[in-house]
Amino acid sequence: MGKQKLHIVKIGGNIINDKNTLSAFIKDFAQLDGKKILVHGGGKRATELANSIGLEPKMVNGRRITDEANLEIVTMVYAGLLNKTIVAELHQNNCNALGLSGADVNTIQAHKRMVKDIDYGFAGDIDAVNHKAIDVFLQNDMTPVFCAISHDKKGQLLNTNADTIVSEVAIAMSKDYDTSLIYTFEKNGVLRTIEDDNSVIEHINSKYYEQLKEEGIIADGMLPKMLNCFNALQRGVSEVKIANPTILKNQNQLHTTLVL
Amino acid sequence: MGKQKLHIVKIGGNIINDKNTLSAFIKDFAQLDGKKILVHGGGKRATELANSIGLEPKMVNGRRITDEANLEIVTMVYAGLLNKTIVAELHQNNCNALGLSGADVNTIQAHKRMVKDIDYGFAGDIDAVNHKAIDVFLQNDMTPVFCAISHDKKGQLLNTNADTIVSEVAIAMSKDYDTSLIYTFEKNGVLRTIEDDNSVIEHINSKYYEQLKEEGIIADGMLPKMLNCFNALQRGVSEVKIANPTILKNQNQLHTTLVL
Numbered sequence: 390m391g392k393q394k395l396h397i398v399k400i401g402g403n404i405i406n407d408k409n410t411l412s413a414f415i416k417d418f419a420q421l422d423g424k425k426i427l428v429h430g431g432g433k434r435a436t437e438l439a440n441s442i443g444l445e446p447k448m449v450n451g452r453r454i455t456d457e458a459n460l461e462i463v464t465m466v467y468a469g470l471l472n473k474t475i476v477a478e479l480h481q482n483n484c485n486a487l488g489l490s491g492a493d494v495n496t497i498q499a500h501k502r503m504v505k506d507i508d509y510g511f512a513g514d515i516d517a518v519n520h521k522a523i524d525v526f527l528q529n530d531m532t533p534v535f536c537a538i539s540h541d542k543k544g545q546l547l548n549t550n551a552d553t554i555v556s557e558v559a560i561a562m563s564k565d566y567d568t569s570l571i572y573t574f575e576k577n578g579v580l581r582t583i584e585d586d587n588s589v590i591e592h593i594n595s596k597y598y599e600q601l602k603e604e605g606i607i608a609d610g611m612l613p614k615m616l617n618c619f620n621a622l623q624r625g626v627s628e629v630k631i632a633n634p635t636i637l638k639n640q641n642q643l644h645t646t647l648v649l
Numbered sequence: 650m651g652k653q654k655l656h657i658v659k660i661g662g663n664i665i666n667d668k669n670t671l672s673a674f675i676k677d678f679a680q681l682d683g684k685k686i687l688v689h690g691g692g693k694r695a696t697e698l699a700n701s702i703g704l705e706p707k708m709v710n711g712r713r714i715t716d717e718a719n720l721e722i723v724t725m726v727y728a729g730l731l732n733k734t735i736v737a738e739l740h741q742n743n744c745n746a747l748g749l750s751g752a753d754v755n756t757i758q759a760h761k762r763m764v765k766d767i768d769y770g771f772a773g774d775i776d777a778v779n780h781k782a783i784d785v786f787l788q789n790d791m792t793p794v795f796c797a798i799s800h801d802k803k804g805q806l807l808n809t810n811a812d813t814i815v816s817e818v819a820i821a822m823s824k825d826y827d828t829s830l831i832y833t834f835e836k837n838g839v840l841r842t843i844e845d846d847n848s849v850i851e852h853i854n855s856k857y858y859e860q861l862k863e864e865g866i867i868a869d870g871m872l873p874k875m876l877n878c879f880n881a882l883q884r885g886v887s888e889v890k891i892a893n894p895t896i897l898k899n900q901n902q903l904h905t906t907l908v909l
């Protein structure tokens with residue numbers, strides 16, 4: 390008997406930022422058949438809250454530098470406001486959502502990133518995903534909804550990249566499930582021309598990825614995302630897609646599929 | 650065979666407000682044998698955050714009036730910062746904590762309080778506790794940690810009194826467990842003389858409670874707390890104690906026990 394199918398879906402910040410887009414996504418996700426997990430990014434609310442109390446968020450290489458005050462902000466916004474708002478709206482749509490941070494039943498254990506050139510502060514790099522605990526939830530028809538907060542099991546919460554969380558959770562669940570990973574964001578997929586949402590590159594394998602990097606078509610923020618995707622495929626995830634969230638209700642929609 | 654023992658412990662805001670007192674509590678709670686649930690109140694952080702962004706919290710009859718902006722604040726502070734900080738520190742102490750709001754797997758369903766004389770805003774009165782979902786967690790050696798946020802299953806989060814949450818959860822779990830409810834706060838119990846922490850009234854039954862009310866010894870904030878306690882006893886909870894959190898490691902410590 391083959392493994393049971395499991396969908397793991399990531400929604401990016403730009404989808405979360407718009408109330409109507411988020412609601413449409415939640416409806417579609419709720420209707421997705423079978424076992425599923427949602428991972429959400431942060432969006433602009435953390436920055437807005439930080440600004441409103443006079444904190445200046447620090448960014449280096451596209452990553453937030455998380456000092457203690459900013460860790461409190463992201464814990465409040467990601468694990469509190471965003472996570473519970475999404476969970477409540479999923480229940481409205483009859484999806485039995487369970488909001489989680491990585492601290493909850495030690496689902497995602499990480500360590501504070503080592504200081505080399507840059508001190509990222511309370512940024513966490515993942516050591517282990519507790520796939521048995523997550524499986525308890527799935528087996529009881531609960532739908533885990535992860536925010537991008539982990540911990541070190543020594544009492545310290547850590548800010549962790551949501552793209553990394555989704556790929557590490559997908560890899561861990563691949564032991565027991567036939568895992569399909571879908572990164573959703575505001576575009577239709579990986580684009581050949583950034584201004585043209587129809588210029589989707591439909592299939593990318595490792596070799597073609599190297600070529601697209603050399604041509605400068607895959608660059609900037611898309612680079613770590615793609616690395617996470619190929620890492621997931623190499624470590625047991627069956628399928629990785631990069632797509633607009635409308636793919637959840639229309640599988641034939643234009644999107645990017647990654648293969649090894 | 651008798652029912653399995655379950656401890657349900659509430660920690661009040663004054664204990665949460667002091668980092669060292671909270672850490673001491675967490676150590677003691679983590680070491681409590683057997684199945685257990687923690688419910689935490691809010692503390693002063695929500696008020697501080699509201700102040701720092703220029704919101705004025707509104708209070709009527711000792712209850713916070715929860716407008717939309719204040720609901721966001723309490724969701725961030727209770728479900729985010731406090732809940733995840735407590736969960737992470739419980740894991741540091743080898744307690745397999747799972748942070749929950751009432752929205753998570755619909756554990757606590759409520760409705761927005763009807764407007765009579767006062768419009769409490771997004772304040773939730775509890776309709777149902779999902780004891781089966783909570784039992785799944787307990788049976789898998791997870792320790793639920795509830796904050797004081799519920800939802801209406803129509804997409805609306807609601808601010809809900811933590812004392813009420815702890816008694817309703819205790820009542821619901823009494824179907825399957827021999828349930829002991831412990832309200833912990835900074836005093837040693839119900840005091841005959843508020844200034845004298847040794848003037849603990851060790852046993853209070855319903856009749857004596859009426860007498861203490863008439864004498865004005867039980868008044869103000871203690872009244873709804875006591876109503877919750879007797880409600881819990883009447884509806885199946887085996888035992889209710891009001892005590893300083895140090896009772897968790899020293900059962901012989903002076904405290905108040907309530908009986909019907």
